Amino acid sequence: MVSIRDVAKEAGVAISTVSKVLNHYPNVSENTRQKVNSAIEKLGFVPNSIASALSSKKTGRMALLLDVNRHVQKVDEIPMQYIVGAINRAKEINVDIITVFFTMIQEMNMEEIIRYFQSQSIEGLIICGLSKQDTILHKLIKSGKFKVVLIDAPVMSENTSSIHVDNMLAQYEVAKNFITETKSKKILYISGKKNGYVSDQRLQGMKKLAQESGLSLFTRVGNFSELEARKITMQYAKKKDAIICASDLMAIGAMKALIDMDIFRPVCGFDGIGLMGYAGKQMHTVRQDFQKIAATAVEELSRLMDGECGRDIIMPHELIRIQYLDVIS
Amino acid sequence: MVSIRDVAKEAGVAISTVSKVLNHYPNVSENTRQKVNSAIEKLGFVPNSIASALSSKKTGRMALLLDVNRHVQKVDEIPMQYIVGAINRAKEINVDIITVFFTMIQEMNMEEIIRYFQSQSIEGLIICGLSKQDTILHKLIKSGKFKVVLIDAPVMSENTSSIHVDNMLAQYEVAKNFITETKSKKILYISGKKNGYVSDQRLQGMKKLAQESGLSLFTRVGNFSELEARKITMQYAKKKDAIICASDLMAIGAMKALIDMDIFRPVCGFDGIGLMGYAGKQMHTVRQDFQKIAATAVEELSRLMDGECGRDIIMPHELIRIQYLDVIS
C-alpha cells in the first residue's frame, strides 16, 4: 500500500505538506501543490480514510435508519427509493453511509443503540418514518450524541433537521382535485396511523377540504396496511361515493377490494409508488420524490455535521395519475 | 471517549492485556479476564473499530454491489431483498457492509474502481447479477485485489465463490409441473438475456424438458423486461398453449398483456416475488429465498476474508404459486 509518506518522498516534501494538499489547505504554494499532485498521480496513491478518521476524529459516516416490513408491506418500494437516493448522493459528496433497519435495534435500550453506532463510528443519523411511540429513538435524538435528519417527523433542534412534503397541503390538493373530477360527496377516508405525524397532517388537510366543500367525511384508521384498507373498503365502501387513502398501498388494497366486490368507486392515494400501476385501475395520487428527499437528507446531515444548525425543509409534491403502461416503460 | 487505556487503568492491567481479552485470546487468566470485563462494563467502553482496523490492517468491511434499474424494473423488489438479507446477517456476524450500485462505478475503469473500494477500506465484494459483458468487473475479480462472492454468476477461484440456485433444474421442474397441470404442448418461452449466465441455464432446463416431453418450444429473448415480455406475448401468444418466462417480472408482463388481449393462457414465472400477487391471476413460479441467499453470501465472504478457499454453493428452491391475498397478509 502506498502511503502519504511515499508521496512525500517522491515529491521531495514533508508528510505534513502532502496532507495539506490532500485537504485543500490554502497556504500551499502552487508549485509544491503541483509536485505533490503529480507524485500522487504517479504512485496511484489512495488516501487511507481509516487513518484519516482516527487522526482527525471525524469519520463523516452516517447511517440511514429504515423501517422495513413494519408497514405490513411486502413490496418495499419506498425504503428502496430512500436507499438509492441516499447512497448515490452520499457517494457524490464523498461521505460514508451505511443502512440500518429498525428491526436491528428494536430490542436495544438507548445506551446499547448509542454504543452500536459509536462502535461503527457513526456521527449522524437519517431516520425515516419515526413514530411518536418510538420513545427510545426520541430520547436518542434528544441526547445530542448524534446529528439527526428526520424524514417525515416534525422534530427540530440545534442538531436535528426535519424533511418532508407539506402533507396537509398535499392531501388537501389531491383530494380536492379528485372530488372535483369525480363529483364525489360522501367520502370514505382511510387514514394512516392513529396519532401518527404524517397521518395527522394528512387528516387535517382532508378535514379542511371537507369543511370547505361540504363533504360528508367518514374516517377509519388503516394503519398504512393494504389488508386493513381492503377490509375497511369491503365494510364501508358501498354506501360511499369515493375512497381517499392516506397512502398508495392502502389505495391499492381498496381498489383490489372494490374489484373483487365488483362495484366501482373512484380511489385516491398518496405517495406515487410504482406499485399503483398494478392495481388494475388508474388512480389519483400525490407523488413524493423519495430519492430526492433522501438525497436532500444526506446533504442536510452533512451540513449538520459541519456544525450548522438544524432546520425544517419542505420538499415539493406533485399531483399525478399512475397507470400500468407508464410504470413499465 | 473511553478508550482501551482507561479500561486498562481501571482494571489495573496493561493495555495489551485488555486487547487480548477483547480479541478473545486464549492465554489470559480467567481472573484478569473478569477484571477487564467488569471494567469494560463499568466504563461503558466501546472498542474503536477505526483504530482497530488501522492497527490490524483488517477492516472486515464488505460491499454489496447491486444492479438496480438495469432490469427495466421500477419496483426493485429483488435488490431490496438482497439488501435486507445481507445487512441483517452482516450485523449478526459483526462485519461492516456498505451498499454500492453498478451505476456508481459504471463510468470508472478498473483502477478507479479498485481505488474507490480501497479508499473505503473494502476487503470483499458481493456482486449480484454480474453479466458476461461486464469485462471490467471480470478483470477486477481476476485481479485478486478483493475477495468476491458472486450471486448468480458461475465464476470461481481461490478467492471467489459463487452462490445460486440450480437454475437448470429449477426451470425444468417448475415447467414440468406447469405443463402437466395445464396440459400444454405448444410453449412460448420468454428467455432472459442472450448469453446471460442464468438465462442460459434456465433455457437449458427448458430445452431438456421440451425434448423429454415432446413439447414444441418457441423461444424469444425478453431481456428480463416486463415491457418486452408484454410485446412478445402480444405478438406470439395467440398461437401457443402456454407461456413460460425466465422471470416473474416478465411473467407479469405477459399476464397483463393476455388480460388486455382478453384471451387466456396459463403463465409460468421464475423467482417468487411478491409483485406476482398483483398480476391479476395466480401463477406458477419458482421461489428463491433472496434474503437467505444474500445472508449466505455474507457468511461466505467472511469465510473467504478469513483466508478460506472459494467454492460453489447451491441454494434450495421451491415450487410455489403466488396470489394476491397471500402476498398482502
Next chain:
DNA sequence: TTGTATGCGTTATCAG
C-alpha cells in the same frame, strides 16, 4: 500469563 514498546497512516500544532 502479563507487560513494554513500536507501528499503523493520518492530522494538527507549532516552530522555523
Next chain:
DNA sequence: CTGATAACGCATACAA
C-alpha cells in the same frame, strides 16, 4: 509557506 513531531486507539512481537 514548509517541516518536524506528537497524538489518535488499538494490535502485536517480544521481553519478562
